[in-house]
Amino acid sequence: MTTQKRIQHLYWRAGFGPRPEDVDADMSPRKALRKLMRESEKFEPLDSPLMRYAEIKPPFVAGSAPASVMDSRVTGMTAPPDQMATSTSTTAAAVTLAPRALLADTALARPRLLRRSQLTPQQRKMENEGIRDAFYQMNLGWLERMASSPAQLREKMTFFWHGHFACRVRQPATALQLNNTIRQLALGNFGELLLAVSKEPAMLQFLNNQQNRKQHPNENFAREVMELFTIGRGNYTEHDVKEAARAFTGWSSDERHQFVFREKQHDTGTKTFLGRTGNFGGEDILTILLEQPKTAEFITTKLYRFFVNDTPNPAHIQALAQSFYKSHYNISGLLEQMFSADWFYDAANVGNRIKSPIELLAGIKRTLGVQMEDPKPLIGYEKALGQTLFEPPNVAGWPGGRNWIDSSSLLLRLQLPQVLFKNAQFNVALKEDENDISPSVSKADRTFRQQVKTHLELKPIATFLAKISDDQQAAKLSEFLLQAPIRPENLALVQQAAAKAPAETRLKTMITSLLALPEYQLM
Numbered sequence: 001m002t003t004q005k006r007i008q009h010l011y012w013r014a015g016f017g018p019r020p021e022d023v024d025a026d027m028s029p030r031k032a033l034r035k036l037m038r039e040s041e042k043f044e045p046l047d048s049p050l051m052r053y054a055e056i057k058p059p060f061v062a063g064s065a066p067a068s069v070m071d072s073r074v075t076g077m078t079a080p081p082d083q084m085a086t087s088t089s090t091t092a093a094a095v096t097l098a099p100r101a102l103l104a105d106t107a108l109a110r111p112r113l114l115r116r117s118q119l120t121p122q123q124r125k126m127e128n129e130g131i132r133d134a135f136y137q138m139n140l141g142w143l144e145r146m147a148s149s150p151a152q153l154r155e156k157m158t159f160f161w162h163g164h165f166a167c168r169v170r171q172p173a174t175a176l177q178l179n180n181t182i183r184q185l186a187l188g189n190f191g192e193l194l195l196a197v198s199k200e201p202a203m204l205q206f207l208n209n210q211q212n213r214k215q216h217p218n219e220n221f222a223r224e225v226m227e228l229f230t231i232g233r234g235n236y237t238e239h240d241v242k243e244a245a246r247a248f249t250g251w252s253s254d255e256r257h258q259f260v261f262r263e264k265q266h267d268t269g270t271k272t273f274l275g276r277t278g279n280f281g282g283e284d285i286l287t288i289l290l291e292q293p294k295t296a297e298f299i300t301t302k303l304y305r306f307f308v309n310d311t312p313n314p315a316h317i318q319a320l321a322q323s324f325y326k327s328h329y330n331i332s333g334l335l336e337q338m339f340s341a342d343w344f345y346d347a348a349n350v351g352n353r354i355k356s357p358i359e360l361l362a363g364i365k366r367t368l369g370v371q372m373e374d375p376k377p378l379i380g381y382e383k384a385l386g387q388t389l390f391e392p393p394n395v396a397g398w399p400g401g402r403n404w405i406d407s408s409s410l411l412l413r414l415q416l417p418q419v420l421f422k423n424a425q426f427n428v429a430l431k432e433d434e435n436d437i438s439p440s441v442s443k444a445d446r447t448f449r450q451q452v453k454t455h456l457e458l459k460p461i462a463t464f465l466a467k468i469s470d471d472q473q474a475a476k477l478s479e480f481l482l483q484a485p486i487r488p489e490n491l492a493l494v495q496q497a498a499a500k501a502p503a504e505t506r507l508k509t510m511i512t513s514l515l516a517l518p519e520y521q522l523m
Helices: 003-014 029-039 067-074 100-104 121-148 152-164 172-185 190-198 201-206 220-229 238-247 282-290 293-307 314-326 331-340 357-368 377-385 407-421 459-464 470-481 488-500 503-515
Strands: 251-253 259-261 271-273 276-278 425-429 447-451
Touching (some): 003 029, 121 152, 121 172, 172 201, 190 282, 238 271, 470 503
Antiparallel strands (some): 251 259, 425 447
């Protein structure tokens, strides 16, 4: 395997694909790995005014707070005026797209809020639209970060943990807070990450731990912590679930999205968990789980399937898991060991994984420098292809692998280059989503029809091909864009399409033709 192919493999697995300059820099895979890790050391939160100010504050009861108070709370907000939604009805003073922190730090008496059931249909619609727009901004902001950030490994690991610690909540602020907690600790210590995520309000709410109280335990959170986050099914008993649930009683959050331990709701009795007995709290349960070598094996296996091969290799995983356990769960150390192994670059591990919808979209944007005048259609592509950021299907996350491809989704994937680069219309009926603003609508109303205007940055690709003769450019470009070897008949079709195209569109035609091949779906 050539050095270029190895570097491309590394960039696709440890990031969201290479740019032409990444493979044209005369760098060894080892140096490229050190560069990826160095550029991912710094943590930068995912944030923007639109994300921060899109948290909905429910309407106040009329007369509970002077208008001047509400006006003063939003003074100096950086969100555009059209992002501010207000109601002048007699039943509510305002619906504000203001960050919860602005409303929480005031010394003024807190006005009583209306329950959702008390809102008018128009107020509920405004609230829903604000929540939807906030998630759109978070989604598109993160997708752009994946495509453009030099911290590729941190973004890729944040994406991995986003599926591992799958969580879906209605509040944009708590979802963003969880994402940034994961992003900050994504490359650090797994024990610290596990504890931080377990105390996130979004996760506690999603897994019903707000209802977990002494004498009335709710087992959902405890079960998923073991089954999906740490040790895996088959390595604990139902009795362990019940005892762990008792230990997590009292773990909750407040309206400022901060973790709180409600001592009066905590079960202080003796518990027996995985053969250990004591007056355990939630932290003790997590510590005991981390002491189990099976936890290191479970996490390592999941990382191996994500980064290397859908079919685990027991010998590779055993060696990685032992090192991971001995390092006290050093995530960066595990990844460096994985990406440095000779077997990581074996032919059986290259071009063998189906790109997830997010990897497909972020990869196109990154490798080709694609910019869209209006990025909102990307949300439609995500939904149509089956993976929307911040909206996992369930607590187990996205199944991945061959589940990404069926007759319908494959057709959409192959049509995507035409949509992006030739201003074709993307026409697909999206599935109903219970969290949509209007979930019960006809198929016609759910059909996504929109032309997109994109800018394709051709100069880096042209520079990459500058020294290649015209008759060899399609083959050279295929080596860069495709990780799986192109079939001779497909290469011939690309060359024919390029030969028929005008000189000024020849390069764009080659790119569009290559991205429309089934081989491009693999990485």
